Amino acid sequence: MALVPAILVASVTLTFDARFRTNVTFVLSGPICLGISALFLYDRKVTKKTLMDIMLCILLPTISLTTYLFLYTPSVKEVLSSVASNRAASGGFGPNQVATALGLGMFAIVVRLFLKSPNVFLKALNLIILIAMSFRAIVTFSRGGVIAAILVIGAFLGNLFYRSSGKQKNQIIVSFALFVMAAAATWVISSNQTMGLIDKRYQNQDAIGREKQDLTTGRVELFVDEIEGFLSSPFLGIGASRTKDKRLDEEGELAASHNEIGRLLSEHGTLGILILLILIIKPFTYRSNNKKNVLFYALICFWFATINHSGMRIAAPSLLYALALLNVIHEKYPVHRKQLKN
Template identity: 60%
Template structure:
């Protein structure tokens, strides 16, 4: 039973890293600085033909590390991962340029600008203009810059798998941190509401989203990068652990987004591989469903059945909740009303949150990027959404080699509809769908000619 020693070593290292950071959070700052130095160095010294993949790996790592750095205040800014993705992608543009076919994303970035000028006249006098604008636009700008760089950039399937692994590794550290933060969830669960303690003391929505991304990538590895029974078992154990911690945050969005992305991936992957490979996939599929069943049984047992009530939209007493969206439907409708009131230029960046402060006394941030874009950007928001949805689909008609395409696109769309763009993950994963994935070149076999 042959195992990938390098892969296992990386997993053990990052699991131990999460544990060490839990016991001494000051280590998170050292971790951040070492990671930043390492990836800057690798990006600069990489030969020209490897620049693209090294930049993607750097971005991938900080996307995966975003939550553990936020929880422990390990980075220089709350939005550090978004800023670093923008930085590395812009370095990539300097080194490798951008495709002329990516011009719609240039217009996408331009269409974000008018809302800033509108916000200068609509935001409350005492609102922090710079902070409010950067909070709502850092995610969309991160997506636009990443899309500009990634569009039609060539990477091999093996290189893309490596990029996804760089996202996954720091998520393993996050999983480890959360496990040590709350080893048993039985002790503090009393309701079916999202739980901060089960989420490492941080926002359950964000933790669920990142762990859900980890579940998605781990599922990909189970099907694509597990050539022997040893790796299949290892990846299944990690999948169950990550899935369990995502489920017991009691934030459903990240779990559902992961399942949607997995369905998008499997639907394409199954029909792309050979008939012989499909037979093997059926066996792995059985293992995958067994892991999901195991996760649910453990989660139900550890939560005393509360998780079943949560997903049935009931409270801890078994009573049906009136609003399945837990208030998000109202936010969505409020923002659509903002679009109707100002359909041309919108109400301005961050004004949706600002209005809720004026009316309700608290600035609840939007959970839905679609309604927020429409409200705050007006007719430009419609154009933005059309670019984001139809440009990748148009590219797909000409290049069908990326069997992760729909998985990536589904993850992005599902995530921005329950968690907006609070984290860098949806922006980066969207950009990966725009890559031109190529087959690995087969190394020619040289046979020595035998002379008679």
């Protein structure tokens, strides 16, 4: 219901040339998806095995995406000309979204590496998949998805290590050492295949090594514009999709928001603050009574990191936010009683 006022305001504030239904649907589809997913999965009881099966279902499509990228662009060197995000290396899709999807896959394969790899063969297989997926994510030249994946994996490993017993911690340390070696190998391969351009990208340099002024590639400027929109209309906001429409009117540039927090404040006003408070506080109050979900902090971290660099253009952050609200229970094994013969 908190989204409705922004639609009404948009019906008044959007310009005549703007396609009302398309524009409003574009910016509100993500929040609506999150709301439906969260309501459906809230306090839904699942076993740890089911949670691992869900992560496998998330992983398999990203393996398919990785395979497609290798077939679409076998040689990355042939499509590189600068340090900008590369659509050709992203399979013809948006580099930001592809990197985000692959970052999600990186997280899913790391979960399997640490929790579902009981023997050397599975560890080796998962490491190979991780290296391939990480390489394709890095060479999109979109940093957001890769950095978000690193943060999410860090949140997962930190929580896992904290919850584990002494013997389990030793196993985690061994797997972590393998993980670090795989990460180092991935970066060396990526640097070699991009002729050092990826190093410049992450050092915020252009192709010839000059320091860039803006580390965020314009995202801070967009966020400042959104805060100005909030200050100009703090109660109900400037209306759904009005931020992009306003930017087109004033600057002649059609640039959509990359930060869902800024967009919520600008387009929904005070109700946007209320929405954010609910989204941030509710999972942690629920967590206080349901602490068995080992992926909780990683899932919340993925949602928060993704909406800050890519908005809610894809459904992944909505889904993972909802998965954090699952009630993970212990598996109950049936007890077979032998009947007594008379």
